[in-house]
Amino acid sequence: MSATLEDLKKTFAFAIPADVLAKLDPAKPLAAQGVDSLAMTAMAVAMQNAFGVKVSVEEGLKLKTLNDVLAFVNKAR
Amino acid sequence: MSNYAAHLLLEKAPLWSERIAARCEGRSLTYAELVRLSKAMGGLLRQRGVEPGGKVLLVLPDSFSLLASFLGCMLGGMVPAPLNSRLRRQDYAECLADIEPALVIVSAGHEALDAAAEAGVPALVLDDHSLEPLLQDVAPVVAHPSGLDDVGVFFVTSGTTGHPKVVPHRHEDFFVVGECMGNFFGIRQDDVLLCSAKIGHAYGMFSSLIMPLQVGATVVLDPDKPTPENTLRLFAEEKVTVFLSVPVLFTMLLLAMDSPEGASPAGLGQVRLCFAAGEALPGAVFESWRAKTGLEIWQGYGSTETMTFIIGSRPPDIVPGTAGRVLKPYQACVLDENHRPVPSGVPGQIAVRGASVTRGYHNAPEWTRRIFTADGLLLTGDMGVERDGLFTIMGRMDDMFKAGGLWVSPMRVENALLSHPDVAQCAVTGGDVGAFTLVRAHVVPKQGREAGQELVESLRRHALESLPDYMVPTDIVFHASLPMTASGKIQRFVLRREASNG
Structure with missing residues (x-):
């Protein structure tokens, strides 16, 4: 079964402050919407743990938006 | 003048007194104003009973207040100890105990203020709004005739136990670092520098204070934690030409830059030089940055103990994955466990010699003994390998x-x-x-x-x-x-x- 945006948001809930998470536009870069490097790192860890995928440096640099992350997770699983 | 602050403020600054020394949150500070405020701050510290040789802890964000406090302190022969303002109360308590400052200069509401009160050390609460009124009518300090060998600064870095290590550097070290980094970067008077490492770190110190002020350039101070949005805004608004940072911020900028409204390479504005240090720069980040901006990221390797980068790489001599070549006037080599040099290509511990290397930690002879070989080489604690003059850093010897x-x-x-x-x-x-x-x-x-x-x-x-x-x-x-x-x-x-x- 494919993951959904809601699944992602649930997974990232502890990594990103609630007010930032609530306002996230899935089509815009996370780094431009108040998600700092510590939150970004925590998200990458949560994504690896929850969906059992591993991100390389090259792939990580392409995961800019929530939509990018969703597509990556569903392709990698 | 061998007092480095006197050199900057009394010999250099008058050559370009009307130029802008620093910009912070849209405000400007000319060199003439920086000289006046620094002299007055030195005078105020003396008034408050700080003697030459006395220590002053500075827990301030990068700001005009920090520049004036640091330089005023040094000008009057006192020893500033600028600290990372993201540390916690316990860290400040340990620094207070180790450094025994006569005074703490700190932002309102900061945890360091509680630590100072608990230690019974007087504190001066300061920000850029209170700076000017506080210093009005204060008689300027007379430059102290500090010698090149006198301690000019205390940096604080963390040790393996988590207890801070206090690293003194002498006035001469500032001159050496100024020349070495000035030559490496080729900073010009019309440059505008932005460094995401704060002035409390040696990296921030030479990037935001020594390098710009010694040539009459402008430094942009960001009091906040660096974010990609802020950085891109400062590139545009302040016309930054030289950007010095850590790998993670380059990564964050790459992840932020593709936003539909703020299109990519244009976001860099007039930046002509990008530099990364503090950690190894992943090759993929270097390549993506070059593809997106056309700029190759310069790199450097150094430590608080050396006060500067002693190994560096710049175009056209950048080999991704390596830290680069040894910079003048330093010597670096790779040693085995008995402190004997290993042949080229064999990994070992990187050791360094050079003019700005600290003479040892403050009040910690045991720590000091451990970082020097019998020949006086500084043991960096980093594993590395040298091939054809190019050094690659491989990680720590300890658990740091x-x-x-x-x-x-x-x-x-x-x-x-x-x-x-x-x-x-x-x-x-x-x-x-x-x-x-x-x-x-x-x-x-x-x-x-x-x-x-x-x-x-x-x-x-x-x-x-x-x-x-x-x-x-x-x-x-x-x-x-x-x-x-x-x-x-x-x-x-x-x-x-x-x-x-x-």
């Missing part, structure tokens, strides 16, 4: 590591986690995910406690109460037991190896 470009002491984090009621045992190591470096905690929960997401979140909240945010573990892995030596010491290297293979 960096996350997001900042030092993390595993013991400091472990002690914080062990004070959580559900933790039986833990060990902390560095790790990475994608291009990010992180703090990873390996935790054995107490019997009957459930190892799950709830405990992860509880541990992170608990850690945040006493640790700087960048030391809070991002990844928490539960174990039934931890690998131990026969003598009962946790083997962090085994955990590191397991994690990188898994």
Whole structure:
């Protein structure tokens, strides 16, 4: 079964402050919407743990938006 | 003049007194104003009873107040100790005990203020709004005839135990670093510099104070934690030409730059030189940056003990994955465990010699003894290898590591986690995910406690109460037991190896 945006948001809930998470536009870069490097790192860890995928440096640099992350997770699983 | 602050303020600044020395949150400070404020601050410190040779702790964001406090202190022969303002009360308490300052200059409401009160050290609360009124009518300090060998600054860095190590540098070290970095970067008077490392670090000190002020250039000070949005805004508004940062911010900028409205390469404005240090720059970040901006990221390797980069690489001589070549006037070599040089291509510990290397830690002869070889070479604690004059850094000899470009002491984090009621045992190591470096905690929960997401979140909240945010573990892995030596010491290297293979 494919993951959904809601699944992602649930997974990232502890990594990103609630007010930032609530306002996230899935089509815009996370780094431009108040998600700092510590939150970004925590998200990458949560994504690896929850969906059992591993991100390389090259792939990580392409995961800019929530939509990018969703597509990556569903392709990698 | 051998007093470095006197050199900058009394010999250099008058050559370009109407130029802008610094910009901060849209405000400008000319060189003439910087000289006046620094002299008055020196006068105020003397009025408050700080004698030449006396120490002053500075816990301020990068700001005009910090520049004037630092330079005023040094000008009057006092010793400023600029500290990272993201540390916590316990860290400041330890610095106060080690440095024994006569005064603490600090922002309102800061944890360092409580630590000063508890230690009975007088504090001066300061920000850029109170700076001018405070210094009105204060008689300027007379430049103190400090010698080249006199201590000009105390930097604080973290040791393996989590206890701060105080690294003194002399006035002469400032002249040496100024010349070395000035030559390497080729900073010009019309440059506008922005450095994401704060002035409390040696990296921030030479980038935001020494390099710009010695040639009459302009430094842009960002009092806040650097973010990609802020950085891109400052590039545009302040017409930044030289950008010095850590790998994680380049990664964040790459991740932020593709926004539909703020299109990419244009976001760099007039930036002509990008530089990364503090951690190894991943090759993929270097390549993506070049593809997107047309600029190759210069790199450097150094430490608080050397006060500057002693190895560096710049175009056209950048070999991704290496730190570069030894810079003048330093010597670097790779040693075996008996401190004998190894042949080219054989890994060992990197050791350094050169004019700005510290003579040793403040009040810590045991630590000092450990970092120098019998020949007087500084042992960096970093493993590395040299091939054809190019150095590659391979990691630490001890358990220290960096996350997001900042030092993390595993013991400091472990002690914080062990004070959580559900933790039986833990060990902390560095790790990475994608291009990010992180703090990873390996935790054995107490019997009957459930190892799950709830405990992860509880541990992170608990850690945040006493640790700087960048030391809070991002990844928490539960174990039934931890690998131990026969003598009962946790083997962090085994955990590191397991994690990188898994």
